[in-house]
Amino acid sequence: MNEHTVKVFDNELGQLRGLVAQMGGLAEQAIEQAVAALVRGDLTAAARVVEGDRRIDVLEEEVEGLAVQLIALRAPMADDLREVLTGMKFANTLERVADHAKNIAKRVSEIDTSVRIEPMSVLPAMASVAGEMLHDVLDAFAARDVEAARRVCERDRAVDDLYNSIFRALVTFMMENPKSISQAAHLLFIAKNLERIGDQATNLAEMVHYAATGERMVERERAS
Amino acid sequence: MNEHTVKVFDNELGQLRGLVAQMGGLAEQAIEQAVAALVRGDLTAAARVVEGDRRIDVLEEEVEGLAVQLIALRAPMADDLREVLTGMKFANTLERVADHAKNIAKRVSEIDTSVRIEPMSVLPAMASVAGEMLHDVLDAFAARDVEAARRVCERDRAVDDLYNSIFRALVTFMMENPKSISQAAHLLFIAKNLERIGDQATNLAEMVHYAATGERMVERERAS
Numbered sequence: 001m002n003e004h005t006v007k008v009f010d011n012e013l014g015q016l017r018g019l020v021a022q023m024g025g026l027a028e029q030a031i032e033q034a035v036a037a038l039v040r041g042d043l044t045a046a047a048r049v050v051e052g053d054r055r056i057d058v059l060e061e062e063v064e065g066l067a068v069q070l071i072a073l074r075a076p077m078a079d080d081l082r083e084v085l086t087g088m089k090f091a092n093t094l095e096r097v098a099d100h101a102k103n104i105a106k107r108v109s110e111i112d113t114s115v116r117i118e119p120m121s122v123l124p125a126m127a128s129v130a131g132e133m134l135h136d137v138l139d140a141f142a143a144r145d146v147e148a149a150r151r152v153c154e155r156d157r158a159v160d161d162l163y164n165s166i167f168r169a170l171v172t173f174m175m176e177n178p179k180s181i182s183q184a185a186h187l188l189f190i191a192k193n194l195e196r197i198g199d200q201a202t203n204l205a206e207m208v209h210y211a212a213t214g215e216r217m218v219e220r221e222r223a224s
Numbered sequence: 225m226n227e228h229t230v231k232v233f234d235n236e237l238g239q240l241r242g243l244v245a246q247m248g249g250l251a252e253q254a255i256e257q258a259v260a261a262l263v264r265g266d267l268t269a270a271a272r273v274v275e276g277d278r279r280i281d282v283l284e285e286e287v288e289g290l291a292v293q294l295i296a297l298r299a300p301m302a303d304d305l306r307e308v309l310t311g312m313k314f315a316n317t318l319e320r321v322a323d324h325a326k327n328i329a330k331r332v333s334e335i336d337t338s339v340r341i342e343p344m345s346v347l348p349a350m351a352s353v354a355g356e357m358l359h360d361v362l363d364a365f366a367a368r369d370v371e372a373a374r375r376v377c378e379r380d381r382a383v384d385d386l387y388n389s390i391f392r393a394l395v396t397f398m399m400e401n402p403k404s405i406s407q408a409a410h411l412l413f414i415a416k417n418l419e420r421i422g423d424q425a426t427n428l429a430e431m432v433h434y435a436a437t438g439e440r441m442v443e444r445e446r447a448s
Contacts, residue, residue, distance in 0.1 A: 068305060075299040081292060088309075092316070171406045178399045185395055188409060189416065 009074045016066050016087045017142070023059045023094045024138040026052065028131055030101035031197060035127040037105060038190065039120075041113035049105035056098040063091040079214075086211035090141065090204060097134065097200050100193040110186040117180060119169035120187055126162040126194045129155065133201035140208045149208040152201055153217070159198030166191045233298045240290050240311045241366070247283045247318045248362040250276065252355055254325035255421060259351040261329060262414065263344075265337030273329035280322040287315035303438075310435035314365065314428060321358060321424050324417040334410040341404060343393035344411055350386040350418045353379065357425035364432045373432040376425055377441070383422030390415045 030049050037045035067088045070076065076084060111117075133152050140148035167188065174184045209217050254273050261269035291312045294300065300308060335341075357376050364372035391412065398408045433441050 068309065071295060072301060072305055077296060081296055085292065085312075089316070092313070167409070171409055174398060174405045174409075175402045178402060181398045181405075182395045185391070185398075185409070185412060188412065192413065 005074065009070070009076065009080070012066065012070050012074070013080070013083065013087075016063060016070065016084065019059055019063050019066065020087050020091050020094070021138060021142060023056055023063070023091055023098075024134070024141070026056050026059070027094050027098040027101065028134050028138070030056070030098050031104075031127055031131045031134070031194075034101045034104040034108075035124055035194075038108050038111060039113075039124060041108065041111065043109055046105040046108035050102050053098055053102040056095060060091045060095040064088055082214065083211055086207050090207050093200050093204055093207070097197050100197050100200075104190050104193050107186045107190055111183050115180055115183065117173060117177075117184060117187065119166050119173055119184075122162060122166045122169070123187070123190060123194065126159060126166065126191065129159050129162065130194050130197040130201065133159070133198055134204075137201050137204045137208065140205065144208070144212050146209050146212050149205040149212075150217070152205040156198050156202045159195055163191055163195040229298065233294070233300065233304065236290065236294050236298070237304070237307065237311075240287060240294065240308065243283055243287050243290065244311050244315050244318070245362060245366060247280055247287070247315055247322075248358070248365070250280050250283070251318050251322040251325065252358050252362070254280070254322050255328075255351055255355045255358070255418075258325045258328040258332075259348055259418075262332050262335060263337075263348060265332065265335065267333055270329040270332035274326050277322055277326040280319060284315045284319040288312055306438065307435055310431050314431050317424050317428055317431070321421050324421050324424075328414050328417050331410045331414055335407050339404055339407065341397060341401075341408060341411065343390050343397055343408075346386060346390045346393070347411070347414060347418065350383060350390065350415065353383050353386065354418050354421040354425065357383070357422055358428075361425050361428045361432065364429065368432070368436050370433050370436050373429040373436075374441070376429040380422050380426045383419055387415055387419035 030052060033045060034049045036042070037049060067084050070084050071081070074080075111120075133155050136148060137152045139145070140152065170184045170188050170191070174181045177184070206217050209215070254276060257269060258273045260266070261273060291308050294308050295305070298304075335344075357379050360372060361376045363369070364376065394408045394412050394415070398405045401408070430441050433439070
């Protein structure tokens, strides 16, 4: 590439990273708003999260379109190509994170907030750990900070532990409150959505590591 | 590209598609074997499914490596580039399908097959519809058959209906059998895994359509 082409490429790559950051911010908000809507039983806020997911889907398509264009027109080599492809995968995973937030929002109408379901109180805590993981991995992505990415992975265990404790608490609750079993079942799935967001933040952290170093993190088993 | 380069490229693209097909076959098997292990309460077979998932993860990494190499060395244009990138996304989704099969297998140890849980009988039917969708979308991918891909999408509704009926049946079962609530909760997640496999087969069908035509299917809401 000549100097001009390099500048154009850097510009376009910056644009791609900007779109990914925008998606990340929206996904983070969606998690927060979905769980807030759940706790308050706010159907209007829940509907807004579901509706807002379209915007994230559109952004993912834009990232993909821009990546294809970048590759086709600029034919980037090695490190640059890896960065473009990682941006695409990152966007793909963020879209899945946002889908989990949407799925949480969709279940809000199934929960009757006048019934006291004690284990539900753990969900906001779980959402805030998962949300912070996402927030920090987005910062790590923006700063290409491999160490910060590694620290995100370390927190996935906390989300898993919260998930396991809420699973047990909900099963106990169901045994004692057979009439609220259906609601508790929806809460089980909501907890699972949050647990998956933690897994995906971990996957994103691995992508930051890979984009920056060309090497995969090997110390941990892949989150699935 | 000159004639020789075109031949090499076609060869490598064939290799990429071959790896994807191999992943698809393994994912299909994993679903079948996981549900068979569940029904028989066969822990050894379940462990084999969990173990076998590593092979699929490795294949996905191979697909990705080959795709990056193809793009970097051959700088494919338009249609060819779209095909390479679709192969990568296809592999990524197949890895997720296989993860669902693995997650089903991991829950086998939680289910006591000596307890009769009537709604469980619907799971093999659900697995076979989802498995057939996957099988047919792999054929559609191999044959670049847009019409066959479209027919796969039409069957997703059947999987969703089975999921909704099993959800209700399990909630009723839990109310009547409080001692088996924990097991029934695991079965809820298994049903959800199968429902997600149907969604992902639908997403794969959309990729076949996109790779062949350059256009997205627009008639249906995106499965998430």
